[in-house]
Amino acid sequence: MGFLQDAPQLSHPYRDDRLLIALLDRVFPSKRRIALDADLDALADYAQMAFERNSRSTRRKPVLTQWDAWGRRVDRVELTRAWQEGPQLTTRHAILASGHENHEHARLEEFARAYVYHVASEFYTCPLAMTDGAATALKVSGNPSLIDRALPHFLSRDAHNLWLSGQWMIENHGGSDIGNTETTAKQDKDGQWRLYGRKWFSSAVVGEAALALARPEGAGQGAAALALFYVETMDGANRMPQLIIDRLKDKLGTHELPTAEIHLDGLPAWPLGELAHGVRQVAPMLNITRTWNAIGAVASMARAISLARDYALRRQAFGRLLIEQPLHAQTLADMQAEFEAAFALAFEVAHLLGRVEQNQATLQETASLRLLTPLAKLWTGKMAVSLCSEALECFGGAGYIEDTGLPQLLRDAQVYAIWEGTTNVLSLDSLRALTGHDSFAALRMVITGWLSKSHNTQASFAVHAALDATATHLDTRKVERNVLEAGARGIATTLARCAAAALMARQATWSSSRGDERPAAALRRFLGHDLLRLSDINGEDTRLLLE
Incomplete structure (x- = not known):
């Protein structure tokens, strides 16, 4: 038989990640390291297993079934295997719960876990990010009934008790300009708030709860008149009938993530706080989700570089391994340097977030976090696209072939520059x-x-x-x-x-x-x-x- 090329192999996403290990060695308390190491080892083992599993099978997409065989509206979403495994991994390894513990390294613990798990999760980390943001927004709101109701589920260490939260902001007019939000909130005769309207881009529609922007009936125009509401999406095992899934989005990437167009027809809702300034109440949530976005971007870069480096040790061209070709080696080194810079900034934001939340940061650090969070998100998002594109080029034609699984790296990377603010x-x-x-x-x-x-x-x-x-x-x-x-x-x-x-x-x-x-x-x-x-x-x- 003629020429056959070895496929790239994935090195261990924790034990072989010198950047993450060096960071933790420098800043993390030794007394907490044993438990963290065990979780990171297990999550990295899962990531390697998932990589090998995906190399043997075709990646699937979620499937929406709107009606059952007898004509009942069910809006049931069939999830991929990685998403079905998500609740157990999340709770067993405290991916969310660890970020809300009362010590200054809590966020660093959380985001180290998220970084190792992200690519293997098939963007199950998207609803984890929104759930984390919702938990933070609830705590900031000081609403005791909603905190007691939802927080134990959002931060549960039991898969059967875990709830995911969505983030329903974007409507048909699109994007970040939410001042024209048309979803309305009306009170029924019993005083219960109910939401009516359409949300155009709703990730994590399979979750059990969501935070949604709506305009209280009779309120004025503009963003300041919007209120932030908490909703629940399930009635036992069935989806709430007032939540209708119109369709799942057909996206460039993040195929395993079910992103939906929905409309609300009287879905029960509870305001987080005052019936105005909802955008201001969303801000704590965005700070969290933007940090998740930055960590996800560097995780995708880490995966792309890891595979490109391994391939350079396997692929021979013109009588030498790629790693021995001066220009190819130069290209990989340039990619590595930019990646290490992105890694440093993303994880500093994560660490600083924890210090600010635990009142351990200086006044200057607290003020800087307001600026560093959008800076880290926008820069790592753009860099992920560029670096993943360069990595695919390192594979030549194989980087353009769907069967290799490599094009998915670039398609998925494009979302980081779009989510949570372009x-x-x-x-x-x-x-x-x-x-x-x-x-x-x-x-x-x-x-x-x-x-x-x-x-x-x-x-x-x-x-x-x-x-x-x-x-x-x-x-x-x-x-x-x-x-x-x-x-x-x-x-x-x-x-x-x-x-x-x-x-x-x-x-x-x-x-x-x-x-x-x-x-x-x-x-x-x-x-x-x-x-x-x-x-x-x-x-x-x-x-x-x-x-």
């Missing part, structure tokens, strides 16, 4: 934080603190030079709001890269003291790619190009 939406959100508060000064102080734990003068000089340039850019354009907004992507990306470089420098110093020079090499490579991404905006050119 790159433009989050760039403008970051700009508001920069121009409306002292967030830039706080972020600079925090970054300086990270650099103070490093002995790398090259990194310190490069980061401060880029921050100086950003400060000048912001200061000279204060009166040119349109120009400032047009360049918001470049500002956000520059700040994300500055923060990541400082974090890499801190980790490199710690690792070097223990004889590991690889993080320092990644830092040098990342700095060589430059930190500045500021843009000189020419409005006239923009107008001409769009005519």
Whole structure:
């Protein structure tokens, strides 16, 4: 028989992940490490098993059955095998519950578990993210009856007791501009609130609960008049009849995740708090889900690089292994450096979130989290698409063949730049934080603190030079709001890269003291790619190009 090519093999997603192990070695308390290691080992074992299982079978999609054989409306969704296994894995390894424990490393524990599990979960982590966000929003609301009702289910360590929560915000007019929300909330004669309307993009429709934006009857127009409501979707084993699933979305990627168009015809609902300012009540939820998004993005990057590196050790071309080809090795090293930067920023946001929630953070760290969360989400989301695309190229034609399972990496990665706010939406959100508060000064102080734990003068000089340039850019354009907004992507990306470089420098110093020079090499490579991404905006050119 002629030429046969070995398929790439997946290295152990925990024991072979030097970045995650080094991070935990540096910051995680040893007394809690044994239990965490056991969970991460088990989740990584599952990830390897799922990878091998998927390589032997065709990936499936969820199936919606709207009517039973006798004409009854059932709206039953048949889930994939990985989704059926999700509740047991989630509760057995405390993926959600660990994030709500009362210590400053709780979020780091949670997101380490989520990172190892994510790709194997087939985006079961999407409803986990929304459930986590719903639990956080409920706690912030201070609504005792809803907290007592839902939180024990959302954070359960028993699969039979676990509830998932959806997030129902987007309607037919689409996207992030939710001020035109048409779903209405009406009180019946018994005082029960009920929701009426249509939600156009509802992930986790298979969950048992959701948080939904609606306009109370008689309220004014605009986003400020919206209220946030808690709903339950199941009546025992049956779906609530007032919740109708119109169809499942046919998406570019995340095929295993059932995303639905639904309409609500009097679904019972309970307000979280005041019957207004619902968008403000959603904010704690978005901070959580955006962090999940960033962790998912770096998990997808980790998978793509792991497979590309393994393949480079198996594939021979022109008489040598790919790993021995100078240009291919250079490409992999560049990918690795960018990935390590994204990893550092995403996990710092996760760790900082836990410190802020437990009142362990400084005032500057707390202010910085407001800015770092959208920065991490938008930057890692864009990078995941670019890096997964590059990884597929490393496989040549095999990267374009569905049977290899590789194209799914790129299709799935595209969602990170869209969910929970697109790159433009989050760039403008970051700009508001920069121009409306002292967030830039706080972020600079925090970054300086990270650099103070490093002995790398090259990194310190490069980061401060880029921050100086950003400060000048912001200061000279204060009166040119349109120009400032047009360049918001470049500002956000520059700040994300500055923060990541400082974090890499801190980790490199710690690792070097223990004889590991690889993080320092990644830092040098990342700095060589430059930190500045500021843009000189020419409005006239923009107008001409769009005519």
